[in-house]
Amino acid sequence: MDKPTPVRIESGARATETDEGREPEVDYNLGQSALTRVRGSGATLTPAEKRIRAYLLSHVQSVARMKISDIAAGASTSKSSISRFCRKLGYRDFGEFRLAVAQETFSGVHHIHGAIDAGDSVGDIIRKICAVNVKAIENTLAVLIPENVERAAKAIAGAERIKIFSVGGSEAIAVDAYHKFLRIGLDCSFQMDMRFQEMQAVLCKPGEVALAFSMSGAERPVVNLMKKAKEGGATTICITNGLDSPITKYSDISLYGAFREHFHYTGTVESRIAQMYVLDCLFVVVAMMTMPESVENLEKTTAVLNAGRITGESDGKEGLPE
Numbered sequence: 001m002d003k004p005t006p007v008r009i010e011s012g013a014r015a016t017e018t019d020e021g022r023e024p025e026v027d028y029n030l031g032q033s034a035l036t037r038v039r040g041s042g043a044t045l046t047p048a049e050k051r052i053r054a055y056l057l058s059h060v061q062s063v064a065r066m067k068i069s070d071i072a073a074g075a076s077t078s079k080s081s082i083s084r085f086c087r088k089l090g091y092r093d094f095g096e097f098r099l100a101v102a103q104e105t106f107s108g109v110h111h112i113h114g115a116i117d118a119g120d121s122v123g124d125i126i127r128k129i130c131a132v133n134v135k136a137i138e139n140t141l142a143v144l145i146p147e148n149v150e151r152a153a154k155a156i157a158g159a160e161r162i163k164i165f166s167v168g169g170s171e172a173i174a175v176d177a178y179h180k181f182l183r184i185g186l187d188c189s190f191q192m193d194m195r196f197q198e199m200q201a202v203l204c205k206p207g208e209v210a211l212a213f214s215m216s217g218a219e220r221p222v223v224n225l226m227k228k229a230k231e232g233g234a235t236t237i238c239i240t241n242g243l244d245s246p247i248t249k250y251s252d253i254s255l256y257g258a259f260r261e262h263f264h265y266t267g268t269v270e271s272r273i274a275q276m277y278v279l280d281c282l283f284v285v286v287a288m289m290t291m292p293e294s295v296e297n298l299e300k301t302t303a304v305l306n307a308g309r310i311t312g313e314s315d316g317k318e319g320l321p322e
Helices: 034-039 047-058 060-065 068-074 079-088 094-105 122-143 146-157 168-183 194-202 220-231 246-250 270-289 293-307
Strands: 161-166 188-190 208-214 235-240 253-256
Touching: 034 047, 034 094, 047 060, 047 068, 047 079, 060 094, 060 122, 068 079, 079 094, 094 122, 122 270, 146 208, 146 235, 146 253, 146 270, 161 168, 161 194, 161 220, 168 188, 168 208, 168 270, 168 293, 194 220, 208 220, 220 235, 220 246, 235 246, 235 270, 253 270, 270 293
Parallel strands: 161 188, 161 208, 208 235, 235 253
Antiparallel strands: none
């Protein structure tokens, strides 16, 4: 039997026709945008799909926030017809199409180094940074799928151990994740040294969760760590700003922040704020799933932290410098 030809895909689509047991061949270069595909699809569509196309093009700014049932009602068609339409455009399902539309819709958000002018006052800079960070959270809200957050939270809440991986600018978020999950009594680990992370990854096994943070989703070290973790049988979860980036290939669950770095890291929190928001949402859902133990453990760890704080005017003066 002839071997199927591997499918090369554009950003937003996935390869599905590959030899059994062989990794799909994926092209991560940017191709046609989601809305460009919708606009150019008219000639081959059925009457129902033409109604879907017309509805999408007349509601471009709100598609990213719509459920599949909303579009089905608006286009007077079925949810299965919408799923077929999305697959015809090259997407795995409606959820993937919606994410692609959201990334495209919100791609006009200015990066902070482009939004600030040389003549801006300190007050102007403060206000502009605030506006950009608020926008990053609002845009993440539009692309963060609750069902995926719930799936990730269930995996973490039920894991024997959580191993956290990251490198570069996302390490601060990884440390925060380690701190959060440790505070509620979950067995978790994070090592900033890459060699330690590599050892953690190759020792991953079923029942464990590998949680990775990556700005672009394309940092080779983190992608390789997730590949090793997945090969070991761990449930793999990534939090990234890179839609359909290499790290998602080895992730069972992908959670997206809307802001994209475009690989020019400036040190501002604009590029991290979306991931921090996703982590906060994930943490709260996990904590609620593991109540009352999570609340009890949080109280215990809070007491430990409070014991090391100077709380009064006379408390703790001994040993302090004059």
